Amino acid sequence: MVFYLIGLGLGDVEDITVKGLNIVKNCARVHLEAYTSILCYGLDKTNLEKFYGREVIEADRTIVEQESDAILKGADEEDVALLVVGDPFGATTHADLVLRAKQQNIPIRIIHNASIMNAVGCCGLQLYNFGETVSIVMWTDEWQPESYYDKIALNRQRGMHTLCLLDIKTKEQTVENMMRGRKIFEPARYQKCSEAASQLLTICERRKAKGEECAYDENTMVVGLARVGWDNQKIVYCSLKEMSEMEMGEPLHSLIIPGETHPLEVDMLETFRASS
């Protein structure tokens, strides 16, 4: 029997592949990784169960990471699947789970799908020319890391584009709830393109104030992407300054800082110019 890791693609129930759907229908047990919380926007348990015509067991990231044996249980005797938003090896890796399955001699099959890591090509920038992907962290008053700046700078120095994945905060607790041991979580928060752009501008100002150079400035043209692959997808090409004030709507957002651009890339980007 087989343990299936099945990618659900970009966020609609119909984004699963035909192969994936057939497997889901025939598995003894189907788990759903409820971590990347775009789940609340359509890919939730209820919608999926209706679409598949079968039960789906929700598993949050803690379970997938720490109780992987519960998910793998019985997969040597019957087919079991774990559904994952995007591709199973996209932004989050499931190496832990795969290794556990291999140790237990459970055959594994991956059903790939689109993830933000390849779907960003829709803005016209060539996937070839992307350098290292960075994660932008939501700043708080006390904690304002700038570690991603160096990677962006290095990519730009080499003429490479940088895909910035924006922060998602799930399962946050208020200090009070935490102290009282109440498992009450705040609503999930998603970093917006405008927030990420503002942080990048702040980093730039700080560097300039110290007399350092910055790899970009407020006039640097960037690409904001929201809800890639959805019916209401939005792509905007504008300056970093404009992006810091741009309303891109509901999550998920991503931001690209282009490196050197080729004429055909520019032609495509220009079709996403913000009308200002």
Added chain:
Amino acid sequence: MVFYLIGLGLGDVEDITVKGLNIVKNCARVHLEAYTSILCYGLDKTNLEKFYGREVIEADRTIVEQESDAILKGADEEDVALLVVGDPFGATTHADLVLRAKQQNIPIRIIHNASIMNAVGCCGLQLYNFGETVSIVMWTDEWQPESYYDKIALNRQRGMHTLCLLDIKTKEQTVENMMRGRKIFEPARYQKCSEAASQLLTICERRKAKGEECAYDENTMVVGLARVGWDNQKIVYCSLKEMSEMEMGEPLHSLIIPGETHPLEVDMLETFRASS
């Protein structure tokens, strides 16, 4: 009406998404880009027509590039689709076609899917940590370009992994057929992991003969991938020297030269060790 660019995924008819399949069934006209010739291995016109229960019009790359108007024709009045192996913005970009459609005010919808650009994550190396993707060119006796070496070297210098896409030769003609104007094409040729590894070793020897350093040597561990996402997918982790003699079977092949690897990446890679 809409012009749909639909990704077919990694090579099986069932790799299309449910959304994509529904669109295909309802379009007035469906074209199939016959360029990436893994088409001959299952995704051919006959198989697709049988699976979709409808006619599919084959369009080779020349038509897609030079006669895009023929493909877009009527898309302002009825739904038209172009099927593309992988993701529409994967290794090959369809920016040209998208721009043409935009110029003609034809609404465009992209149906994303997995492509080799994100599916390589299955070997355990994090997509985050890949640098620029390179294309390795099949050498001939007269033409042995090394241009991709510099990109690999720069990626390694930064600790980044390099995905090497291997060459595909389609529509080649013998000199005689070309001179006689016969449109007879030789069978498609696909570069193998072993061939790419051999070229990389040759480059290394040439550099060392000139007293230059090389970013890798015959003991550098690399990852060979064949038929990613297929039932008979094969992944091998071995030295570059071993890879130059490794039989990976049928196309398509890709090669990864890892940069710095994290412990979890190594654990995953080790599960693909060639048993020697």
